[in-house]
Amino acid sequence: MKNTPRIALSAMALAITVSASAQEAETAPEANAAEPTCSLHVFPTIEGQAQNIGLFGPGLINQAINSDKNISNAEYMREALSPRFQVESFKTIDLAEAVGLPDGTEVIYEVPIADRDITTKVKTRLTDSNADCYAELIVTQNLYQKKMIYGRSLNNRFIFKDFRGGLEKTKMIKGRGGNGISHFPPKTVEDRPAADADLQRAFLANFDEYAKRFR
Numbered sequence: 223m224k225n226t227p228r229i230a231l232s233a234m235a236l237a238i239t240v241s242a243s244a245q246e247a248e249t250a251p252e253a254n255a256a257e258p259t260c261s262l263h264v265f266p267t268i269e270g271q272a273q274n275i276g277l278f279g280p281g282l283i284n285q286a287i288n289s290d291k292n293i294s295n296a297e298y299m300r301e302a303l304s305p306r307f308q309v310e311s312f313k314t315i316d317l318a319e320a321v322g323l324p325d326g327t328e329v330i331y332e333v334p335i336a337d338r339d340i341t342t343k344v345k346t347r348l349t350d351s352n353a354d355c356y357a358e359l360i361v362t363q364n365l366y367q368k369k370m371i372y373g374r375s376l377n378n379r380f381i382f383k384d385f386r387g388g389l390e391k392t393k394m395i396k397g398r399g400g401n402g403i404s405h406f407p408p409k410t411v412e413d414r415p416a417a418d419a420d421l422q423r424a425f426l427a428n429f430d431e432y433a434k435r436f437r
Contacts, residue, residue, distance in 0.1 A: 260327040260355035260386070262318050265341065265348065266308035267361040268334045270300030274368045296366075298407055303364045303376075303421055305334050311422045312429075320429070321382055322436040323357060338362070342381065345391050358383040363398075364425075366406065375402050376424040380432045397435065399428025 309331050318327035335341050335348065341360050348358055363379035377400040383392050401424040408417035 259353075260318070260323050260357070261351065261353055262321070262323055262327050262329045263332050263349055263351070263356070263358045264309070264312065264317070264329060265332045265358065265360040266305035266334050267341075267364060268300065268305060268336060269362070270296050270298075270303060270364050270366075272296040272299055272366045299364055299366050302406070302418060303425065307418075307422070308361055308425070311425050315426065317359070320433040320436065321357065321359060327355075342394075342396075345383070345394060347383075347385060347390070352388075354386070354388045356385040358385075366403075373402060374404065374406065375400050376406070376421060376428065378425060378428040378432075380429060382436075395435070397432040399431030401427040401431075 312329075312331075317329050319325075332349065340348070341362055347356065348360075358381075360381040360383075361378065362381055363377065365377040366374070367377060368374045377398060379396070379398045382395040384395075385392050403420045403424050405413065405416040405420040408414045
């Protein structure tokens with residue numbers, strides 16, 4: 223062996239190293255295997271409700287007195303806090319992280335479902351996806367309230383359904399948030415940008431209240 227040229231020895235050493243590396247690659251588990259991709263499907267709501275509560279409380283007298291105002295405020299609420307507005311608001315935060323889903327989760331915005339019996343009661347998936355890592359977030363209420371003592375507020379309700387592990391049916395994690403607002407409803411057209419910003423702030427604050435349970 224001592225008469226073997228140095229080039230031949232180097233070639234033999236390289237071949238042994240490559241062979242050993244190949245055997246290790248075949249037997250060792252994939253340490254850096256990528257985590258499965260998750261998807262979060264978000265369903266905004268088309269609802270918009272308004273409730274003005276005066277000195278007589280929330281009974282029939284109050285309803286009769288504030289009927290027209292409730293209708294007009296509800297119509298504006300449906301327009302101002304539309305599905306598009308909800309989506310744009312959610313896009314300003316890390317929505318997947320807020321509900322405890324891993325980095326890299328794909329957020330998919332779905333068409334609103336008008337039937338409350340579906341959005342608030344169905345424990346199975348609302349899409350055709352059979353992905354192993356899958357979850358749903360549903361907005362189920364946009365409610366404006368004005369109370370004689372406590373002032374104006376926006377209230378929202380949310381539902382989260384976690385199907386990770388390939389579950390076909392899961393529990394519904396329901397909750398709400400409520401925060402005060404000061405610029406809604408706007409008195410003039412010029413006041414609308416401030417009212418919209420006020421609604422977005424309150425909407426996200428309400429969601430943050432709800433999402434604290436996932437931290």
